[in-house]
Amino acid sequence: MEAEERRPGPTGADAAISSGLFSHDEEHSRELDEEAEQEALNRIILAFRDYPQSAEWEVARWQFNYTQLPPHHKALVPHLPAKLAAARRAAQTNAFFIKSLLQAFSPEAASGPLPPSSMLPHPENPEPGAGSGAGPAAHSHGHTHGLASCGAACGAEGQGQGQAKGAGRGPGDKEDGLQPVDSHDVEKVRYVLKNIARDWSAEGAAERAMSYGKILDELKVVFKDWSNPNRAPRVLIPGAGLARLCVEVAGLGYEAQGNEFSYFMLLASSFILNHTTEPNQYTIHPWMHSNSNHLSDEDQLRAVPVPDVLPAQLAEGTHGRVPGLLSMCAGDFVEVYSEPDQRGLFDCVVTCFFIDTAHNVLKYLEVISHCLAPGGTWINLGPLLYHWADAHTYLPGMELSIELSLDDIRTAAQAMGFRMVREEMLDAPYMADPRSMHKTVYQAVFWTMTKERDWEPPAAAAAATPVQPPPPPPPRKK
Ligand SMILES: C[S@@+](CC[C@H](N)C(=O)[O-])C[C@H]1O[C@@H](n2cnc3c(N)ncnc32)[C@H](O)[C@@H]1O
Numbered sequence: 001m002e003a004e005e006r007r008p009g010p011t012g013a014d015a016a017i018s019s020g021l022f023s024h025d026e027e028h029s030r031e032l033d034e035e036a037e038q039e040a041l042n043r044i045i046l047a048f049r050d051y052p053q054s055a056e057w058e059v060a061r062w063q064f065n066y067t068q069l070p071p072h073h074k075a076l077v078p079h080l081p082a083k084l085a086a087a088r089r090a091a092q093t094n095a096f097f098i099k100s101l102l103q104a105f106s107p108e109a110a111s112g113p114l115p116p117s118s119m120l121p122h123p124e125n126p127e128p129g130a131g132s133g134a135g136p137a138a139h140s141h142g143h144t145h146g147l148a149s150c151g152a153a154c155g156a157e158g159q160g161q162g163q164a165k166g167a168g169r170g171p172g173d174k175e176d177g178l179q180p181v182d183s184h185d186v187e188k189v190r191y192v193l194k195n196i197a198r199d200w201s202a203e204g205a206a207e208r209a210m211s212y213g214k215i216l217d218e219l220k221v222v223f224k225d226w227s228n229p230n231r232a233p234r235v236l237i238p239g240a241g242l243a244r245l246c247v248e249v250a251g252l253g254y255e256a257q258g259n260e261f262s263y264f265m266l267l268a269s270s271f272i273l274n275h276t277t278e279p280n281q282y283t284i285h286p287w288m289h290s291n292s293n294h295l296s297d298e299d300q301l302r303a304v305p306v307p308d309v310l311p312a313q314l315a316e317g318t319h320g321r322v323p324g325l326l327s328m329c330a331g332d333f334v335e336v337y338s339e340p341d342q343r344g345l346f347d348c349v350v351t352c353f354f355i356d357t358a359h360n361v362l363k364y365l366e367v368i369s370h371c372l373a374p375g376g377t378w379i380n381l382g383p384l385l386y387h388w389a390d391a392h393t394y395l396p397g398m399e400l401s402i403e404l405s406l407d408d409i410r411t412a413a414q415a416m417g418f419r420m421v422r423e424e425m426l427d428a429p430y431m432a433d434p435r436s437m438h439k440t441v442y443q444a445v446f447w448t449m450t451k452e453r454d455w456e457p458p459a460a461a462a463a464a465t466p467v468q469p470p471p472p473p474p475p476r477k478k
Pocket of ligand 1: 198238239240241242259260261262265331332333334352353354357358
């Protein structure tokens with residue numbers, strides 16, 4: 001299935017390099033944006049490419065630890081060498097999947113030289129104006145940026161947030177010409193594998209039912225009396241991740257538009273959506289990278305076939321109506337959907353595990369209000385694990401992070417013209433290994449609001465007064 005392309009972003013990752021998002025008119029800014037996007041993309045490609053090495057390093061570490069055991073301890077766990085061999089095979093299978101993903105994106109991405117990235121910062125010396133699209137440089141200089149690199153994407157387990165400080169080619173590289181891949185990016189590649197299990201495996205069905213299932217049921221209620229014969233309801237899904245929810249929404253017969261800004265996610269979703277041809281075509285081993293909390297080695301190393309269903313078939317749905325339209329828009333939610341031409345375009349905005357990715361959640365509310373039609377619906381499900389809250393621990397400079405309670409968000413939404421229709425708290429696991437002794441389950445809020453009136457902030461209050469950030473915390477022992 002080729003997801004239909006919509007302005008302004010590309011359909012999938014294939015188009016991401018060339019189109020991206022350009023909200024400046026000036027040619028110079030455009031070039032800078034393009035260059036920054038290329039760098040961000042290169043960094044992510046290198047992280048994917050690095051997978052076999054980083055996985056092997058991990059298994060070698062386990063092997064080393066095993067060799068440290070005295071013989072009488074080794075005798076108690078005689079199967080461990082076989083487990084190590086099985087882990088290496090599992091990593092090879094993952095590597096095959098990742099290589100196929102890169103190959104589908106472009107043969108160069110899989111193995112060829114990458115386009116030069118003159119602005120890539122050295123990890124030790126990040127320079128303003130360089131780095132990933134959503135990095136601190138982009139923000140502090142007020143550059144809009146298009147595609148970013150999963151800055152806050154991965155905080156669902158309270159880790160893996162933020163931007164890597166750069167990995168690619170540049171001055172001072174080591175002898176093979178490559179920078180080491182940042183450990184955050186290594187984690188994000190593994191996160192993608194687990195996220196694929198959430199979105200596109202049969203064993204993820206129970207988890208999906210507890211979030212996507214609730215949202216889909218609610219959409220059916222919201223649009224049960226839809227009476228426009230000329231078009232289906234338009235539903236926007238920002239922070240679409242690997243796009244399963246978007247495809248399911250299209251399967252209801254609606255026009256679904258996903259929005260996502262992480263190249264990690266965009267490359268993976270493009271592959272699943274546009275390049276898989278049969279159910280269970282690929283196998284991944286998403287849970288192999290950690291030895292913690294497994295009941296057995298078999299659980300840890302088990303194969304997970306993907307995709308459980310062909311996206312094209314899912315988008316056709318079973319409703320017997322004309323299939324809904326599906327599009328993916330790559331770029332930052334705030335930048336794309338606060339544009340004047342996005343005003344009132346959508347009948348519904350669905351945010352699933354998304355609003356806590358905001359630098360300023362109030363800005364997200366404004367943009368949701370802006371792109372919703374009068375009387376439109378906002379469905380929200382998720383926790384409040386603010387993704388930028390600890391950015392200062394791994395990024396230079398100070399990232400804006402407005403961290404509000406649920407009460408505050410609800411009150412602000414109502415002040416902006418939203419009316420609460422229904423609200424409940426529910427258990428929502430996120431990327432939880434169903435066989436693990438540890439699962440991340442949120443007490444998530446699930447609400448439906450309608451937009452009763454437009455939100456027009458007073459013009460005089462547009463900009464905050466600049467103040468100095470607080471001094472850095474006192475040095476701590478490493
Ligand atoms: C926690 S994940 C949730 C993904 C998906 N909705 C789900 O429920 O599995 C948040 C997603 O939002 C994306 N994201 C974060 N900030 C974004 C932004 N400003 N614009 C677009 N996408 C963003 C991340 O890359 C990530 O894929």
